[in-house]
Amino acid sequence: MDGKRREVLRAGGGVTLLTLLAAAGWLPGDALAADWNKAAFETQSLDATVKALGGAAPTQSKDIAFVQTPDIAENGAVVPVGVTSAIPKTESIAILVEKNPNMLAAVFDIPPGTDPAVTTRIKMGQSSNVYALVKADGKYYVATKEIRVTLGGCGG
Amino acid sequence: MADPMRIRANVVGDSTEVKVLMSHEMETGQRKDASGKVIPAWFIQNVTATWNGKTVLAAQWGPAISKNPFMSFKFKGGAKGDKVVITWTDNRGDKRTDEATIA
Structure with missing residues (x-):
C-alpha cells in the first residue's frame, strides 16, 4: 500500500x-x-536520398575520408564507420549503405564549432558500397568505400 | 524507460571528445519472429548533444544503426567540469536524457 x-x-x-x-x-x-526526415530514410538510391534531404546531385570529393572503417567486416550487424570531412563549412554528414533496404543510415548535423568528424556503428545486410554524403555551404559532396561483409563461419 | 547511456567526455587539446554508448534494441522492422510475423521497427530517430545549452551535435538515425548504438564526435571548447547532455528520442516517442561531466 x-x-x-x-x-x-x-x-x-x-x-x-x-x-x-x-x-x-x-x-x-x-x-x-x-x-525526423521520414522521406529521406525511405529512399533507395543515392540521388533520391540527396533530393529528399533537399539537395541536388552530389559531387565526388577527395576531401571526405573514412576513418576507423574496415575493408572487410566480419559481422554485418556491427560495422564501425567513421567519416571526416576536410571541406570548409561542413554542415552535415550522412552515411548511406547502397544495398541496405533503405539506404540512409544516419544524418549528423554539424553546428559551427563541432569538428566535421563522426564515428558510429551501422548494420549492413551484405557487402556493399558505403557512401559518406557531406553537405557543405549548401552543396553536397560524396565519397564511396566498399565494405565486404563476411557472414557465417567462413570469415576471418 | 531504457537503461542509462554511458557517456565519456574528455578534453583533447582545445576540443572535447565525446563518446556515447546507448542501450537500445534498434529493431529494423525487417526481421520476422519464429511464427513469421514481422517484428515492428523500434529505433532511435533523433539524438542531440548540448554543452552549456548550445547544441553541439544533432543527428537523425534510421534503423540501420547497430543495436546499442555508439557514436563519437568532437567539439571546440569545453572545460573540465562542464556538463555534456545527450538526449535521444525513438520512434515510439520514448526518450532518455543523460549527462556527463567533462574530464
Whole structure:
C-alpha cells in the first residue's frame, strides 16, 4: 500500500519536472521528433536520398575520408564507420549503405564549432558500397568505400 | 524507460571528445519472429548533444544503426567540469536524457 503511494508520488513528481524542463526550453520536446526526415530514410538510391534531404546531385570529393572503417567486416550487424570531412563549412554528414533496404543510415548535423568528424556503428545486410554524403555551404559532396561483409563461419 | 547511456567526455587539446554508448534494441522492422510475423521497427530517430545549452551535435538515425548504438564526435571548447547532455528520442516517442561531466 505504502509503496504504491510512493510510486504514484514519484511518477507525478517526475512528470512535473519534465514539464518544467520542457517549459524552460531544456528539452527539445516534440518539435525535435518532428525533425525526423521520414522521406529521406525511405529512399533507395543515392540521388533520391540527396533530393529528399533537399539537395541536388552530389559531387565526388577527395576531401571526405573514412576513418576507423574496415575493408572487410566480419559481422554485418556491427560495422564501425567513421567519416571526416576536410571541406570548409561542413554542415552535415550522412552515411548511406547502397544495398541496405533503405539506404540512409544516419544524418549528423554539424553546428559551427563541432569538428566535421563522426564515428558510429551501422548494420549492413551484405557487402556493399558505403557512401559518406557531406553537405557543405549548401552543396553536397560524396565519397564511396566498399565494405565486404563476411557472414557465417567462413570469415576471418 | 531504457537503461542509462554511458557517456565519456574528455578534453583533447582545445576540443572535447565525446563518446556515447546507448542501450537500445534498434529493431529494423525487417526481421520476422519464429511464427513469421514481422517484428515492428523500434529505433532511435533523433539524438542531440548540448554543452552549456548550445547544441553541439544533432543527428537523425534510421534503423540501420547497430543495436546499442555508439557514436563519437568532437567539439571546440569545453572545460573540465562542464556538463555534456545527450538526449535521444525513438520512434515510439520514448526518450532518455543523460549527462556527463567533462574530464
